[in-house]
Amino acid sequence: MKVKQTALALTLSLAIGVASGTASAAFLLLLERATGVREHHEFIVYALPFAGLALGHALARWGAPIAGGSNLVLDTVHHAHELPRLPLRMAPMVLAATVLTHLFGGSAGREGTAVQMGASLADAIAHRVDRRAQPALRSALVVAGIAGGFGSVFGTPLAGALFSIEVLVVGRLELRALAPALIASFTGDFVTRRLGVTHTPYPSVPYVPLTPVVVAELVFIGVAMGLVSAFFIELTQALKRLFSTHIRRLEVRMFVGGCLLVSIWRLCGSADYLGLGIPMIQRAFEDPQVPTYAFAAKILFTSLTLSSGFVGGEVTPLFFVGATLGSVLAHALGLPLGLGAAVGLAAAFGAAANTPLALSVMVAELCGLRVLPHALLVSVVAFFLSGHRGLYPSQHIHRTKRGRRLDRRVALRDYREMKLPK
Secondary structure, three states: OOHHHHHHHHHHHHHHHHHHHHHHHHHHHHHHHHHHHHHHOHHHHHHHHHHHHHHHHHHHHHOHHHOOHHHHHHHHHHOOOOOOOOOOOHHHHHHHHHHHHHHOOOOOEOHHHHHHHHHHHHHHHHHHHOOOOOHHHHHHHHHHHHHHHHHHHHOOHHHHHHHHHHOOEOOEOOHHHHHHHHHHHHHHHHHHHHOOOOOOOOOOOOOOOOOHHHHHHHHHHHHHHHHHHHHHHHHHHHHHHHHHHHOOOHHHHHHHHHHHHHHHHHHHOOOOOOOOOHHHHHHHOOOOOOOOOHHHHHHHHHHHHHHOOOOOEOHHHHHHHHHHHHHHHHHHHOOOHHHHHHHHHHHHHHHHOOOHHHHHHHHHHHHOHHHHHHHHHHHHHHHHHOOOOOOOOOOEEEEOOOOOEEEEEEEHHHHOOOOOOO
């Protein structure tokens, strides 16, 4: 970008941060209220299929332009010169749909909603200021919207900025957008906190020296996280193909998905796997009695929720998966439970989203800097073990995880179809 465009981008990043932070504050407060209602009136979960029927009808009728979700956001960053403006209605629609998903017991997260709200608000601001915004400027501002949404919804502004520039291209940081991302993320976090929102507290993790034995144990946990992340992605995509192939109407898919979720909820006899699952995440840091199957149950609940059409993100469910599995493995290996939960929390989503650096920094913001080297080691191992797949098929890849440079950048969704030279 030219100097004038850079100055404009930095200025608008402040406005984007304010908008993203305000949207995240409203979202978190509504989400807290919805979760409280469900926990105090658990019978409401029985209505999940009918909520899916109504929500699916609304999304099918009015939500077609935003059906791409976070992938549409990434496509907009990569193709800012040709794609139309992100619909402003993406922000209220995805907010309402996510809150309703959680109210009735769907297992989903928050980051997808926050990212989409931030990006759509950012694109609206960009076009409001200049209807013919240059692609480089528009791209940088949408990245700022991603950062503002992610950083403010989790209270981790540095991780939010890093996530927004790491998620675009596998294994590469898009530093051209770093300054707008930092401004929007820190501004968004400040606004959200000033509006009275308090974020989920996580315990500090004591420092564990990186002896050869500890390193080997962390590598083992990293391998487990990489395999689990790959399984979550493959299962969710397979179920999504199954639903879309055999049930064409979205509202019917969501009704069927809701029925399946209610059934397995009753079979397992626990509400731990509904909604965000934050109590179980916190429990993983200190309770050696966390069920060994908890991570698998959460994968099943979340894959069914998202693949059938309900709305939400993957971060917090994968936090649940990583924290519970990490805690169980740490207990077996003789490591502190908090360390296992923290590094698992970072690695499960870091591998699935191909953002190991951002998630390592995120867990350091949540649990203390002493866990950063441990989280980075586990996350990088998981990142390489998860293969060339990801939660966001619109991510680009230019260099494989084995170091082979491609002739051109391609979307992750197209990578497997390419015929690569041996």
